Amino acid sequence: MSDGRDEPLLSVSSITKRFGELTANDDIHFEIDRGEIHALLGENGAGKSTLVKILYGSLQPDGGQIRWQGRPVSVSNPAVARRLGIGMVFQHFSLFDALTVTENIALALPKRPRLQVLARDIARVSEEYGLPLNPMAQIHDLSVGQRQRVEIVRCLLQDPQLIIMDEPTSVLTPQEADDLFVTLRRLSGEGRSILYISHRLREVKELCSHVTILRHGKLISTCDPQEETSESLARLMVGNEIRDIRTSVANIAEKRVLLSVRGVSLSADEQFDVALQDISFDVCAGEVCAIAGIAGNGQSELFDALSGERTVENNRIYIDGNDAGAKGINERRKIGAAFVAEERLGHGTAPQETLSLNVLLTQARMNGNGIRGPFIDYGEAAEAKDRICKSFDVRKSSADPRAYELSGGNLQKFVVGREFNRAPKLLVINQPTWGVDAGASAHIRQSLIDLARAGAAVVVISQDLDEIFEIADRVAVLSRGKLTPFTSSRETSRETLGLLLGGAREGEAASAA
């Protein structure tokens, strides 16, 4: 497997990185052998992203050493990392929307290949590793899951020795995740190493031979996940802060319908968008209803229709008895609805603006919170921001950072907390814990249940089956623009749901061919 050398492929010693007073990485050391799948576990703010950025050359460490195949190296930028043979699949994709899959991949390669040749290579690699992809598709027509495949294929085309994967399964169905694991095991069998960043303990146990655990910037342990239980791993990762989700059976005896959707159809905006076909369902006060499905099957269209970013005809959507079909997003907020978008950066928040001003984004036009006449009341906005950050434990580097400065999980806690701050009657939330670590996920999920039990209706659009079974009272599957009837989540098996989701994917694959 290896070429006879004893040195590990990558060895990291005493890596330290400080941002002002915050020590993001404090004396970190670990090793990755050839052909090994090595997990990196940790909460948000634990320093995983910083460590990975240092390995990939996007950040320079303040101290410590990186050895590659036994030789000390200075990874001064990502191009150097790629030349060494380190590839990375990011959690946030860096793809140009207006270009095709092939063009995007061509941009990342050091030499400009002929596009037709490259397209064939892409088709070959994607088939070889079980990542179906149409090389001619434009990125903006692809679902999140498909975009991830582009990133993986792009990485593989550079023939890396070490592949860093940042939360790769957060956008995949169980079947897709299984497929990915087959791919990863094949890569590892070829002698390639994988640094696998995840907060899903089950995956780490299933896939990885070593796990390095970070907490608050410090190395907690490097151990063999097979010798640990999920519980012991979780405790190492989050200290003693983890808590179990408390669920109770929804009490919806009075059947007060807070959201009623009656035959909503949406035409596709663009050629490749999925249209919504005759969607109908009711959600009552006190319950959490989940809409399962893989991204790209009408999830974002449904969210837009529910939020009022795209309006529909009258008599199609009722919120707490009010005909809201033709109402815009702020009018719907005024009658008690709140919305959390999937994309927290750029949709849920304005990246360049401070958190205080981002509070105003969804609040100012409804209740005059944080404004005085036409003017912004900065003091009041800052108070609201502090309240939200405190109740949702948003960790930030300064008093009022800009949205883009927060890590993914902390920003998610902020955008969820912002809507809770308004005590909504109806909450529609799209992918509530996408790319969020275990501690923050538990907090958000518990909050959703508590909100419902306090008398609100909660609609969760999610592709995370663990999440759905953890919090939902009823579940339906949205696939290719059509919604199945809701069933009680206690009477539905993972397999049934998985098949519905997987079936959608087969259909999708057939239509793309």
Place this chain on the structure above:
Amino acid sequence: MRLELVKRSAEARFLVFASPFIAIAITVLVGAIFFAAIGVDPGRGVYVFFIEPISAWWSIEQLLAKATPLILIGAGLSLCFLSNNWNIGAEGQFIAGALAGSILPVVFYQFEGPLVLPLMLVMGFAGGAFYGLVPAALKTRFGASEILTSLMLVYIAQLFLDWMVRGPWRDPASFGFPKTRTFNDAAVVPTVGPFDIHAGLLIALVASIILFVFLKRTLKGFEVRISGTAPRAATFAGVSNRNMVLFVFAVSGGLAGLAGIIEVAGVAKKLQPVISPGYGFAAIIVAFLGRLNPLGVVFAALLLALTYLGGEAAQLELNVTDKVTRVIQGVVLFAILACDTFILHRVRLVRRGK
């Protein structure tokens, strides 16, 4: 060995303020080298171009007069550009405002009194706003690129003005010269205060302060910003993209129109075939030099006005071509863009072989 630009983790606060001054210093330096290269004593060249125009009171008055329209238009364009709307047609809106504002003193010249001037200013603003709304409506209704339509409307405005002063609005006592009758005293922008400050300048300063407060302190101003930087978040906040396009075009067009009527009623006091040395286009540079900040625009406008005057002075005194003005304006823009790069980036030396 080579140099590399690396993104900073946070913007360099010091450079945010220092960058324009460094850029001006670079411009002066390059200007001196440039003068030496064309055989002019560099010390004298720099003096004539950069110092002399601000060494006498009368020339400072001229500087302020040239800066006035640049401030008004540049401040309005900042709003437009911030929201990601590309109004390239301020020159046309300037002319439309001048025409609309001139209806009173040209057609209803018998009408005099203290109401005349305020009415002219209002009509100038309305004329520019209306003309700005044309590309805005074409964009919201048909998805036409505002860059093309607003630019094309400039030529329509210029030719329409040309026709008006040669045809319907020509002064009967002008012996055939293409110009309107001279405005009567009630229709002229006065000078005010102990220093005879042109009232138009005061209007421009007040307008830029109002826009500054608007952008920093009001919810609508916040929505203008996020429409540019995060359009989806703006939709999520309930901002109507259509209304935003109409709003920023109306404001920037209106301010350009106001600049137009102030220029006509303050300087020439009549309409002629050509009423602007390209203020509407120069203001695009002003808006960016001023960092799309209405207060920054004031300083940028003064700098650009200085290069106009310096160019004229150099032409007269040093016998150099008026192209010098354009070279120096180019260097200013180049230097400021180069300096601004270092606000978000730093240079790193990369040794060979890495």
